[in-house]
Amino acid sequence: MTVIGAGSWGTALAILLAREGHPTQLWGRDSAQRSAMRETRRNLRYLPAAQFPQSLHVSQDLAAALAGPRDALIAVPSHAFRETLTLIKTHLSPSTRIAWATKGFEMSTGLLPHQVVREVLGDRPGAVLSGPTFAKEVGAGLPTAMTIASQDEQFSKELALSLSGPNFRAYTQTDIMGVEVGGAVKNVIAIGSGIADGMGFGANTRVALITRGLAEMMRLGVKLGASRETFMGLAGLGDLVLTCTDDQSRNRRFGMALGRGESAAQAQNAIDQVVEGVPASRAVCEVALRLGVDMPICLEVYRIMYENKPVHAAVAALMGREVRSEAE
DSSP states (O other): OEEEOOSHHHHHHHHHHHHTTOOEEEEOSOHHHHHHHHHHSSBTTTBTTOOOOTTEEEOSOHHHHHHSOSEEEEOOOGGGHHHHHHHHHTTOOTTOEEEEOOOSOOTTTOOOHHHHHHHHHOSOOEEEEESSOOHHHHHTTOOEEEEEEOSOHHHHHHHHHHHOBTTEEEEEESOHHHHHHHHHHHHHHHHHHHHHHHTTOOHHHHHHHHHHHHHHHHHHHHHTTOOGGGGGSIIIIIHHHHHHHOTTOHHHHHHHHHHTTOOHHHHHHHHOSOOTHHHHHHHHHHHHHHHTOOOHHHHHHHHHHHSOOOHHHHHHHHHTSOOOOTTO
16 A cells, blocks of 8 residues: 555554555655654654554655556545646556545535546545544554445455454445535534633534534535435544544544634634634535535634625524424
């Protein structure tokens, strides 16, 4: 396996694969970072506490990194996903299978990652990795579970077996659409949950946001053809709860800063990593508007991000909505 993307999650996945005994290569765009990782055998910027296993090799040459392995795993932010696929396209053999751990709709097109893969690389075996996982805990070898979705059941099973070990369990399924919608929406809801906690609203509010956020996620996913059951699993409810409740979540921390009165720029500077929920709020709302799906929490987060709506006004708008059936 070659892992493309040397951020925290790509590094954690590469460490996990190598820890299970698989020869693994890791490549990132930053040549200085690659050199530093080769020298220190750690990713000092994103995952400094995790030592690289002996079977993890940091590759300086992208073509060489993709020449041998049968599978490539992409772990980059959603805004860089299409560019990364285009970059590796000429280096892939016709038999190379592609997996990705990228979450979110593409801003310019409203496409999900599997749709972007099909546009750029054509038809080839593909799989998405998602679920409630923090890179730091995976890098530390703490017990974790995730979902792998693919229409190619052999690929998903082989990938799950490659990742699974004493402290990591991968489950397989076929609903790529549902898994990707869950990964796209949960970051937006996490910003909303963080805002509420930053404003001091307490546990009742947080749970209400998670529960109604799950309803929004389901409505959008089912409209796009996903299975409702997918959202009750690891890539739906599991990832949503994790991202909304733990301070390792960049999206939650970003929202908390907004709730305390900080500006978006101040919050972003303090985190100093990509906060996926910010562009995701815009992409999710554009897709929901096009499909006629009601997503009030995501809409208010979008209005805070892109229309400078005060957080107190957004909360008031949510609480002032008309009474309706919980099933709606």
